[in-house]
Amino acid sequence: MEIGSGLTIGLILGTVIGVAAMLIWVERRLLGLWQERLGPNRVGPLGLFQVVADMIKIFTKEDWTPPFADKFSFVLAPAIIMTVVLLSFAVIPFAPNIGIVDSNIGILFVLAMASIGAYSVMLGGLSSDNKYALLGSLRAAAQMVSYEVFMGISLLGVVALSGSFDLREIVHAQEDMWFVVPQFIGFVIFLIAGVAESHRLPFDIPEAEQEICAGYHTEYSGMKFGMFFVGEYLGLVLVSSLITVLFFGGWMGPAFLPPVVWFALKSGVFICFFILLRAAIPRPRYDQLMSYGWLFLLPLSLLNLLVTGALILMN
């Protein structure tokens, strides 16, 4: 396989979407495991076909658009999240010879896509013309715009160490030592910001079923909802892959396994970690989340950047 060929693109897209779909089952099973209950186990062996059943259900459901909604934005919103997350995968280097593009602005591209992704949630909520949806999207807007800032700054330590925005270069720069060691603080901040960006539990404040009744996608059903749903799982995969690439040496690992398997393994660990987070931690209040970000994470990430810069200059 060669970077950027049509076959690679197709394979990557298919794998990613497949993994995202499989996550529906994985998450529910793991949650069941951790919460000492069963989870889906009826359809097929170990309930594996639950994914297929869900897909059939979601495709055949009535794709209903509320008459009071702004149709243009309403349809556009779920498409945006799918598009930007899938586009983000374009710059991820899965293995030495697997990837779509090598861009010298890789990280910036991912950040740009993440910032565009915010529109999906906002437009979805706004166009629904529903107070819960509006509340959800207001929360989402503030949360995503805020955490984008810390996400970007936490990455700058890695960028400074590797001297490049190119993700493949960054992986190469970790041959001696994974960046998680010198950039542990950056890693933690990125982890938190990543959860917030993909508004997964415990930071699913824009959705928050108990308070605002699923937030921005209250009015969505059928495949449009499915796109939000899959988009969220895609985001999860993306954040895990990014953590792997940026802090854990990407595809690198002992030679007894091929590089792409190492990549998948590392990413899988983080995916499971995120699911564990969901199982273990309660949701904070909205204002707690915001003050935590601006008053704690922002100074911390700036300090991290400052110290990193100073150390690099000293050497």
Place this chain on the structure above:
Amino acid sequence: MLTQIWLMPTLPLLGFLSLVLTAGTLPKRAVAVIGAGSIGLAFLVALSVAIQFLASGEEAVTQSLWVWMSVGGFNPGFSFYIDGLTVVMMLVITGVGFLIHLYSTGFMIDDPSYSRFFSYMNLFVAAMLTLVLADNLVLLYLGWEGVGLCSYLLIGFWYTNPENGYAARKAFVVTRVGDTSMALGLFLLFAQLGTLNIQDMLHAAEAEWQVGSGMAIAAALLLLGGAVGKSAQLPLQTWLPDAMAGPTPISALIHAATMVTAGVYLIARTHVVFELAPSVQELVAWIGLITLLMSGFTAMAQHDIKRILAYSTISQIGYMFLGLGVGAWSAAIFHLMTHAFFKALLFLGAGTVILSLHHEHDIFKMGGKRKQLPVAFLSFLIGGLALTAFPFTSGFFSKDEILLAALALEGPGTILWLGGVIGAFFTGIYTFRLIFVVFFGESKGHDQEKEVAGWNMAGPLFVLMLLSLVGGFISIPVDAVFAHGEEHAEHHVSTLIHGIMIVVPLIGIAISYLFYCSGQLSIDKLMASKLAQSLHRFWFSGWGMDKLYDGLFVRPFVALARLNSKDFIDWLYGLLVSLTRWGNALVVKSQTGYLRWYALSIALGLAVLLTLGVTL
């Protein structure tokens, strides 16, 4: 050597700053220590500087601290200059000033603004020291104005009484007239001679100006204007009697050590300019003579103990001007010094009288107080004798020198001498009138009061008594300063002349005795005629100078202002305003308040500009 010169003005300044910045929070004892102590230290510094200077035998010493400003060729510095004249002045200022401060610590003890009083006093001394130590006229002018400011502050010290504020304002405004003249003089000197460093300027003047040339006359006249204002000479003398509104130690300070002597000092300092303009110098003499006669008459008519002394000061400064005018520079400075001693003594004595008698100023309500107020009586007796030039007191020697110098002058010398002698006669009359009325005869009230004189008040009085008695034997080291200008001709002066000068004041004392003590001649009989009454009124009001100025300047100015109350010039500007308004109303129409309209006009302007840019 002599590096501690800068300490002299700095110490009082530090005293001033520490008192001002603590804003009256210090206890009175601390204020007294700071206020009087800073001057005392300055006096010690002055003494050591003087001794070192005299021992070194040099003609002059300059200490440059820093350049004040530098504009083109004009760069006056903060530089101090010391020669014989300065030594005399600074010793008088710090010495007499210290005695007055010491006296004040007792005199002002009951005043709520104790700290403010001493801060002003310290600033006053600092400014005066700057004035006499300055080596250039700009720094001198700084001290000059500082002195003016302090006199304003001190005369209006009891500012709650509007009259005191008025007196302070009057002093400030009247001296301002003189200051303006002096500033003009400075401009002229700089424009003509290119420097304001006093010594350089004097040399340049000598080199460039002919004797009697127009420039020299103009410069000398302008400087004289400044001196006349500060020293309260005709025609700017009217502020001084009103300046009695301040506390008595201030009067002592203004009259004896600072302020009024500044004019004398200025003329002595720039004497070369005056020598180049003999006509102006003669004018100085005439001003002095007329002033001393006029104020002598006025003093005879006053009732207020301090006003009598005030007019006597004007008169004595008149003597100094007379001395300056006839070229007896060192005699004038000598008289300045002795006058400082006995006038400080008289004022402080008057202060004791006033304080003891609960702020009684009218001499005709006292009487027979010599037992009741022994220290004050002694002060007045010795001070009065010195003032009337009683033989072998300090005033005798200095006045003698001036009058002899006047006599020696060719031309008007005899008249000047005669006038001076008549003035001395008057001095005898009014001085002892004061003493006889206050301390002899029958008591006319205030019988119960005890004399208020602690050691800090009596001490300075005794020192000043001693100085007034023997001050005439001090020889002042100013010969070098005036060496080239002094007329040292040893005239043969007949014993007759000496006799006249000794006897005339004694006659005055005798007449005073006959009128006011023994009662053999009655003042009421003298006052019976209408002419005498109107003369008395005339003199009492100080020759009607205040009225004259009121009629000459104030009223015409007010009338003019009233005439122009519609303000003709303003009307012209009003036209301009209405034109602008009209144009404004026209342009205002374009301000519609619609943002779109503004954006449109900007775009339109851009289009026009682009068109012009492309086509042109």
Place this chain on the structure above:
Amino acid sequence: MQGIPYEHGLILASILFAIGLVGVLTRRNIVFLLMSLEIMLNACGLAFIVASARWEQADGQVMFLMILTLAAAEVAVGLGLIIQLYRRYHTVDIDRLSEMKG
């Protein structure tokens, strides 16, 4: 690679600028107004980038960054003003705010 005539970039910038200008001149909604202003600012930034590419110097991009910063600050303040105005007048009609005249 075929070259791009660099005036084409400037022409694009001019067109965007003109469109933004029309927006500013026509719209009454103050939010639209601000958006049109952003279009104009962005067009200026484009012109700078074109110049930067033409001369192969990074200065143009620096200027673009400055414009970006300016736009961010401007929008923050502008939107704050809009919120305040809406609270006070309950309208987004810029023509209602024409008291500052004459």
Place this chain on the structure above:
Amino acid sequence: MTLLFYLAGAVAVISTLCVIVQTNIVHALIYLILSLLAVAVVFFSLGAPFAAVLEAIVYAGAIMVLFLFVIMMLNLGQHSRDQERSWLQARGWILPGTLAAVLLVQLLNVLLVIDHDFVPTEVGVLEVSALLFGPYVLAVELASILLLAGLVAAYHLAKK
């Protein structure tokens, strides 16, 4: 690259046109975002990838979010459409349109005089950063002060 430039340029022009004729403010905003992204692509095609990404992150991603946020807060959504429509009279377009056209023609007139082809060479992040923290460091500081001022002002203005 050349094709990308013209394509993105066309998208930018069309979507910008859509912005100013829209009556629905949310749609206008979406078009504006599209226009900005298209301009970002133009930047990319001109060899300024850094500027392109910043255009996407800051302009499209942050500034426009603020707009959307305010639209949400003012509840301007679909309800103001009728009002917008009543404000947008055909004759309101004539004068601005003419003026802008004149201006555009003048600009084109000036621009078309010059003729010079160039191949976009990439000016990367490093060069820009070196300039930013070298000769333009003062400008950067000023910009940060400006942002701070904007922050404070916006906070103050939007406060109740």
